């Protein structure tokens with residue numbers, strides 16, 4: 027499986043991706059925002075774009091569909107529940123569906139609500155698993171729930187699905203918010219040396235070459251995957267005294283999300 031990350035260089039800091047079969051060169055575009063930029067990247071690599079996958083319906087993940095379809099006649103894939111809001115969807119997806127790219131790539135569809143009600147992540151299995159997670163899991167963070175989402179659902183997606191994937195899973199999110207998210211983690215957990223080290227690097231990184239993290243690393247630096255950490259809970263209680271001495275994981279997650287909204 028070949029993966030090409032495309033930095034949109036916009037204020038929202040979007041990442042778009044090409045996933046291609048190494049044997050046939052057939053490619054799927056994930057979340058095209060700048061359609062022409064995605065087409066140019068595919069051409070430069072000699073890929074033939076056959077499919078588009080929108081992780082969810084927000085415009086910064088779908089705006090390039092038309093440009094890519096016009097030139098390549100690619101099929102558009104998206105969560106069945108988001109299809110009518112996106113428009114032009116050829117295949118509505120549900121949990122457990124398999125997307126094939128060329129001869130060698132198979133991607134499993136995860137139904138991952140929270141950022142929106144109808145959001146999919148793509149999981150590539152194998153020796154070097156990879157997760158394309160849109161606006162659900164970010165490097166050191168979690169998606170907001172401002173536009174059609176629900177923090178309780180996002181918590182369930184994190185705990186029941188994402189946190190259970192192998193630690194070696196490479197994480198390919200929809201935006202680069204790594205530096206800001208790491209600063210949030212450190213504000214919750216000043217003693218987190220892994221997060222401090224990662225922040226030093228992320229502060230000066232060129233997003234074109236941003237590091238790809240693994241889920242194992244996320245579990246060390248992402249506050250939303252550290253819901254039982256005593257230091258984090260103690261600091262959170264300073265903001266929300268009513269959560270008590272031993273808040274459950276769901277409460278910690280929802281309050282972290284609430285705090286991150288205004289942080």
Ligand SMILES: [Zn+2]
Pocket residue numbers: 082084141161
């Ligand atoms: Zn979004």
Ligand SMILES: [Zn+2]
Pocket residue numbers: 084086087161200201
């Ligand atoms: Zn987005």
